[in-house]
Amino acid sequence: MEIIRKGQRPILRRNLSDGIEYLTFPALEEKGVASHLISTRIGGVSRGIYAAMNLGYHRGDDKAAVDENYRRIAALFHRTPDAIVCTDQTHTVNVRVATKEDGGKGVTRQMDYTDVDGLITNEPGLILRTSFADCVPLLFLDPGKRVIGCSHSGWRGTAGEMGRMTVEKMQAVYGCDPADILAAIGPSICRDCYEVSGDVAAVFETLFSQKRYDFVSPDEILTATGDGKYRLDLWAANRAILLGAGILPSHLWITDICTCCNPQYLFSHRASMGKRGNFCAFIMLNESENRN
Numbered sequence: 001m002e003i004i005r006k007g008q009r010p011i012l013r014r015n016l017s018d019g020i021e022y023l024t025f026p027a028l029e030e031k032g033v034a035s036h037l038i039s040t041r042i043g044g045v046s047r048g049i050y051a052a053m054n055l056g057y058h059r060g061d062d063k064a065a066v067d068e069n070y071r072r073i074a075a076l077f078h079r080t081p082d083a084i085v086c087t088d089q090t091h092t093v094n095v096r097v098a099t100k101e102d103g104g105k106g107v108t109r110q111m112d113y114t115d116v117d118g119l120i121t122n123e124p125g126l127i128l129r130t131s132f133a134d135c136v137p138l139l140f141l142d143p144g145k146r147v148i149g150c151s152h153s154g155w156r157g158t159a160g161e162m163g164r165m166t167v168e169k170m171q172a173v174y175g176c177d178p179a180d181i182l183a184a185i186g187p188s189i190c191r192d193c194y195e196v197s198g199d200v201a202a203v204f205e206t207l208f209s210q211k212r213y214d215f216v217s218p219d220e221i222l223t224a225t226g227d228g229k230y231r232l233d234l235w236a237a238n239r240a241i242l243l244g245a246g247i248l249p250s251h252l253w254i255t256d257i258c259t260c261c262n263p264q265y266l267f268s269h270r271a272s273m274g275k276r277g278n279f280c281a282f283i284m285l286n287e288s289e290n291r292n
């Protein structure tokens with residue numbers, strides 16, 4: 001595993017604080033408008049198959065351990081867990097506007113919403129959270145409008161163009177211009193590790209045959225293996241979707257870290273055959289200057 005670079009600047013940075021290792025995109029933090037991180041397995045208190053920074057409450061882990069893991073993550077933002085707002089992920093393309101009243105939902109109190117795979121807000125101090133174990137984390141920041149977003153995009157979400165849906169929600173609610181939005185595609189399963197069936201491949205062939213994606217070939221997204229199966233590149237697919245939604249190429253950053261290739265560093269559903277926890281992506285609009 002390596003952190004890829006564009007020129008001399010790292011696209012993704014590894015950080016260590018109080019024993020917790022996490023990943024950040026420097027481009028999303030350099031203006032000081034927002035703080036974010038993608039957790040790894042390092043620095044939590046969970047044990048066994050959940051070791052150590054498991055942030056999934058519904059995988060069978062001890063609740064007290066998950067609570068403590070969230071406390072440690074929140075502290076990196078100089079907040080407490082009641083500032084975190086969670087998604088209720090069911091592989092939809094539904095994006096919810098998070099408000100101050102949502103603080104703590106999914107961590108310190110129950111959610112009163114369902115079927116939400118993306119969150120956006122312009123509320124400072126709220127930490128948006130999405131959860132992963134091979135699917136694609138998408139992070140968004142409009143530094144001028146001071147709007148952030150965080151979405152979950154597995155193959156179903158990608159086929160439903162979750163990236164575009166999040167950008168359009170930011171436009172509709174906050175008047176964001178896609179050309180001003182910074183976006184990042186986080187660690188997830190790579191093309192070499194992600195084999196799908198022909199019916200799934202057909203969905204992507206149809207999607208990327210549409211006119212708005214005439215700048216990308218379906219062959220860039222899918223590779224036939226010769227046995228009726230295909231390799232699916234979720235990074236390339238999400239990149240195309242974000243560009244098609246109006247994100248500028250210079251405002252888009254993509255990691256090359258595969259969860260399935262690095263199961264001791266990031267939770268992977270495929271690598272563990274379902275015996276795992278969850279890592280998460282978090283983003284918070286700062287009150288003023290970047291405090292991380």
